[in-house]
Amino acid sequence: MRKQQELAIEVRGVGRVYGDGAGQVTALSNIFLNIRQNEFFTLLGPSGCGKTTLLRLIAGFDFPTDGEILLYGEDIAPLPPFKRPVNTVFQNYALFPHMTVAQNIGFGLEMLGKPKHEIAARVEEMLALVHMEAMRNRKVMQISGGQQQRVALARALAPKPKVLLLDEPLSALDYKLRKEMQVELKRVQAETGITFIFVTHDQEEALAMSDRIAVMSHGEVRQVGAPWEIYDRPAERFVADFIGETNFLAADVISIDGPRTRVRLFNGTLLDATYPVDLMPEGKVTIVIRPEHAQLDTPSSTAMLNGQIEDLTYLGTDTHIRVRLPDTSLFTIRQQNNRVGPIGFSAGDPVSLNISEGAAQILKD
């Protein structure tokens, strides 16, 4: 494992409240986060969840009303942005229109008062890093959106920040370019070894790029974990619902055995489920099962669930099948189309469902 345990950023009890009296709005409340050195850390959440506010607090464009933000142990929360060794890639890049590509990239070093030859060398290095050598003397309005994105990245990396902040940097690009830039960003992060804090509302992007993800909503951090933990072991309904498609089932807790709990579904089927570490499951609970963690079969008395196909959606790589269960709820299954041709089921067919071992997770709420 990489040397990753040293903390780059520690967010301790940070809150941000706007306005006063009756018109008070809480943008962030009591945020605790530890972001490790070299990590690709993502703040994920719907718009208005506070992720951008948190990024602005780390950058210094805004100041917290509570708590502290430590950068390698030093509280930076009261410092103005130009005194923080942290740089930002802005959503719309915010490149300086009256300067060339090279001047944009060199701006930070120039403001730091570095000698000319050092700036020139670093600018060349950055141009090479983002493959923009040929564009060095272009004005920034004369290059494409994807190229502007690269320049913005190079400009923010040139002063060798201790942490790089990225505010939805890919949202203005079209789908194909976005996929390309995802790979590119990962490569640049690996090459430079700089800690990245990435803000996005795109869960797919977050899963694809991050070492760890913090899922946020309503100014609070809901769950922090590796992409697979966020996806397969959501702690609560909001996280399960926000990331990908999911099935919610009601169940009763029967017994607890270490990290596993035995639960009973509405039809009496017994199932093992995992649960969040800070939860003591009891009584009636909700479990989640991802659509790809259940298999469709012909009706059978030994199957976990039986039902009837409501509809099918063919998507090329896979097919989505919605099954009506006896308790009238709908259960979605995603089945990979690993054989050529029709999948052999049609709407109205009676079918059975089996849930993969270890796929069920109990939610906190």
Place this chain on the structure above:
Amino acid sequence: MRKRFDIRVQPGFAMIAMFCFFLLYVPIFTLVVYAFNSGISIARWEGFSFRWFVAAWNNNLVIEAAIRSVQIAAIAAIIATAVATLAAIATTRTAGYRGLTFKYSFINMPLMVPEIVTAVALLILFSRIKVWTGYSGLGYLILAHTAFCIPFAYLPIRARLENMDLALERAAADLYATPFKVFRYITLPLLWPGILAGLMLAFVISLDDIVITEFVKSAGQETLPTYMLGQLRRAITPEMNAISTVFLLLSLAIVTIFFFLSRSNEKSD
């Protein structure tokens, strides 16, 4: 496809448009033509000549008034633009707050107040100050012109600032630029066309002013417009046309320069 309503295809549109342009430009055209009349009349053509331009050039009163006008306009425009730039930055580079709209209207008030009211008010105020201090130089005119030029300089500068993305200044601060450096390397270069527009607008407005100048000026402080107004009370010769023509060319030159300056700047951003 349904035909969109287009005013250009309505009957009589071309006629009305022609008529409007006719009304606007024929008097100016006539004025320019008669500046070259060799006779003494401004209505009867007697032949082509530059004699009235020569006469104006040799008329010391005209030259003095012209120099004075340019002096006042230049100083007033520069001071007004500097003040307006600061005002525009102060009113756009802050989060909105109660009283901001009030400030906008306060800055733009001189545009609404009838000029004659300002003129009388300044006349009364300045005559007091003249008595107290004994000073009766050009300072009063410059001060008065500065005052009414500020809103004209303010408007284009504020417009430019409002179209400028705040993220640019934020990005500069993020890249270790202190607030002064942000202004020096980002705000000012991007604001330059707006400042230039404000400066030229203020200059032309000051050059052209007659009401306030007429009330505020002391004896022997004729500007070009007040001199011409004075001449109208006597016999009018094509000399007036010649002066007006030069005035017109000067204004056109300023507007043209500004047009090209702002266009070359737009290209670069």
